[in-house]
Amino acid sequence: MEKTKKQLSLKIIPLGGLGEVGRNMMILEWQGKILIIDMGFRMPEEDMPGVDYIIPNISYLKGREKNILGVVFTHGHYDHIGAVPYLIEKIGYPPLFASPLARGIILRRQEDFPIKRKLEIKSIRNGSIIKLGPFGVEFFRQNHNIPDNFGLFIQTPIGNLVHTSDFKFDSSPVNDLPTDFKKLNRISLQKILLLMSDSTGAEEEGHSFSESLISKNLEEIFKKAKGRIIAATFASLINRIQQIIILSEKYGRKVAIEGYSMRTNVEISRNLGYLKIKKGTLINTKYIEKLPDSKITVLCTGAQGEGQAVLMRIATKEHPLLRLKGGDSVIFSSSVIPGNERTVQILKDGLYRQKAEVFHYRMMDIHAGGHAQREELKKMIKIMRPKFFFPIHGQLSMMVANANLAKSQGIPERNIILAENGQIIILNRKEAFVQNKTVPSNYVMVDGLGVGDVGEVVLRDRKTLAKDGMFVIVAVVDRQTGRVRGSPDIISRGFVYLRESKELLAATRKKVISIVNQTAGSDGVVNWTYVKDEVRNKIGQFLYTKTQRRPMILPVIIEV
């Protein structure tokens, strides 16, 4: 590494979470010693059929496992912890640090994986300070929509860094203390060289809503509802879950929790004291019929229109216990993740069709209200007065918006770092810049048991198959004569409805026979690759002319 004192710099390498929402993972490296912040996953894009998750690419850490001092987690959301089961073994089980809640969620999730070693995670709390080689990390409380979310104050040999984590400022949160501005100010007194700040809300004007304002809105629905209330949200929005439980208790409703992840998270949070539920509030769904409708709240997953989650199964009448009826009020109490709008609309229409009243407040529709918006982001910059500013977490458009906010707060443009995943940021007291070389940061896809084995080729094939299906042609060829024996077999799926396409298939078979007989000929050595290419191209062209579709064509030739 760099040897002369003058050149000593900190390397910052975002492996995920920049230019995207989710998959957060960042490396800080000082003279080869590595500190990792978060290990999250994200959901696949529409054009990645069959993919379960996308996780960070950790090629850069290969061979550097021994230099990893530890991983600190900011909070227990999957976009910050979800990659742990896939990656922790590969990076050699370094020391892990998380809040009791995040720790509980990570450990509970490990149980779903056949992992060789039980994880050890050290609990940290607000104000905890840990020393990891050249790094001193102090955890400070930041409001979000899950309890125990921590920003990081990181002391390094070249100066102090602040990593905001996901955050919002909330003067009247639910299930949490208000933002401790005194503490933030105290931190800033120590001179901040670099502020790394959450950009997710940087395109949203004004201030995020306080959780207590959201509670007030929810309460309006509770006041008026005469029938059952079915409230859908993310299983990870512990504070929203708490709000709905508090309101149910206030209005004399029992709460049935539906959905595996919801039940799991409620259990973990309650056991660790993060969720307050009175004795007798929870009820098993099978007993709700015994109570009047006005005494029932169902708290469930599926506000994104996920096919297998509870709310969709209610809408499609596939839920074993719950059927909607007139008088039911359904509340969508979480934002719609971009890309899910159509599914959610179809879900909502399904609920309307069953005469339920549906509540879906626009005001809750800003990434679940968990992220600082423009005024808060400016305030954070004002408080920290950093020399350098680095927008993190979010799409590029959000990071650009955050960078522009910093400019408006007087940070000179040359001191603002706009970087993307895999870029190496060099930081010292005097300067911050992005190196030309990059480390691998492309998507690593998880599909079933496979991690990283689904790549461009497999995805491209899946998309081709999805668009126009496939068309397998099996021709048996006589080795002696070089001619096709009998009629070729055709197996096609997703292309045309076979029963109604007999003519097309007959014409195709005829064409296959003539192509093979012509190209194979009978003069000894046959280039079967050429024969297959001919079948693929000519039959492809033929089918396109007839249908204007391009199924994937797979010729199989069997010599007998």
Add this chain to the structure above:
Amino acid sequence: MEKTKKQLSLKIIPLGGLGEVGRNMMILEWQGKILIIDMGFRMPEEDMPGVDYIIPNISYLKGREKNILGVVFTHGHYDHIGAVPYLIEKIGYPPLFASPLARGIILRRQEDFPIKRKLEIKSIRNGSIIKLGPFGVEFFRQNHNIPDNFGLFIQTPIGNLVHTSDFKFDSSPVNDLPTDFKKLNRISLQKILLLMSDSTGAEEEGHSFSESLISKNLEEIFKKAKGRIIAATFASLINRIQQIIILSEKYGRKVAIEGYSMRTNVEISRNLGYLKIKKGTLINTKYIEKLPDSKITVLCTGAQGEGQAVLMRIATKEHPLLRLKGGDSVIFSSSVIPGNERTVQILKDGLYRQKAEVFHYRMMDIHAGGHAQREELKKMIKIMRPKFFFPIHGQLSMMVANANLAKSQGIPERNIILAENGQIIILNRKEAFVQNKTVPSNYVMVDGLGVGDVGEVVLRDRKTLAKDGMFVIVAVVDRQTGRVRGSPDIISRGFVYLRESKELLAATRKKVISIVNQTAGSDGVVNWTYVKDEVRNKIGQFLYTKTQRRPMILPVIIEV
């Protein structure tokens, strides 16, 4: 049909456009005589890979072709005219009525189809009255975002109907006259039995933006922009195109039009006098390099992130002539269609990555601002004071919102018709109700040259193929011995990366041999269906255990 005077009723049958956005088509039927309003298509959902469009199901019209008096088109948007090329022959070329612009667009589009007969379309204008059997139809101007949009005042033997078409109230439109409230009031004086009103904007508070306000916002960008302006919008938003041309002329910019559909629409609209472009304003894209950046506007398609449209090709550096650079301003001047949010975000990030400034006003983000919002919808009800109210056009949630607006305006709930596609609404002077029986209204999918041949089976196969790919096993079996000859062929795509899965394939081959040898045996008659089922099930299970993926398994057994 009904014979006694007492029972005489009008049948209204929506074949599309209710519970969805697009695919508008409605039937009015009086004693067997049929009037059709619009014939539109819509875009497929995400879970319909390979499908180009969805069109209305016209089974109900089969055998009734001779009773069709005519088709009236409200305006020239594809969700109102797009199904014409697929359906017009099937319904026997009835008389067609459209504004000159809609007529021009319909006729131009026909040229792309191998249609046997040239269409004859009668031009209608504001105030035109046509008499079709028992129906008298008067066309009245309604503001939208395309010129020549007409609401319909329909006289029938049981009373007067108003069909709003897509509409908004605009006191200062661009390229159009302001809403003629006097005319609307005059219509209402004739006593309206039924109002059928556009619901698309019924969930949006307040009033839609005037086109001139949108112009003002666009002008802010024109004022400040120092480099080129690249403005992307729908090819069908003729008024937005006009705005951008007016502003370009005002600010001394030449306009290059990019994109086939954009060029076609500009040509049609200009020829018919709907688009005013000064001589010398338009410029061929290949010459823009010869002018200073500040003198250039590029008007193009692709604001939805469509893969093949101009803007995406600019973003991915695939456009033959246009490359972005710092100083360029890119304007998204149309709403994001629900479901396209992710694609648009990825597109925007791509533009930011190339240092362009990106403008995407939220205020333009309400279905292109073309639809009446809550205050306008209330006003329309107030003006028409109909006895019965029927919300049309839009998702069910929008129609429910529109119905609730009508209730708030004093229309009794029993006089509000909430219906879905395929339902039959019976209307007479006294009552309006939805019949129990329905007519077919399920999706008819267009894929390439096929209309309606892609159904549930093909789509399900496509989705299975997309998720985990396919796995074809070809085993050659000796007819004498009933045993597999050699090693079975495996062709797999979209499942695993084959080159890295040699072990898995070898194990699978071995398993196939053993399954076939066991089940086929050597005692004469073999049930090959059973053998294939065994291969499919057991190999499916085996592959799932190894990968937790479920490719489509297709066994082929060849006896030799």
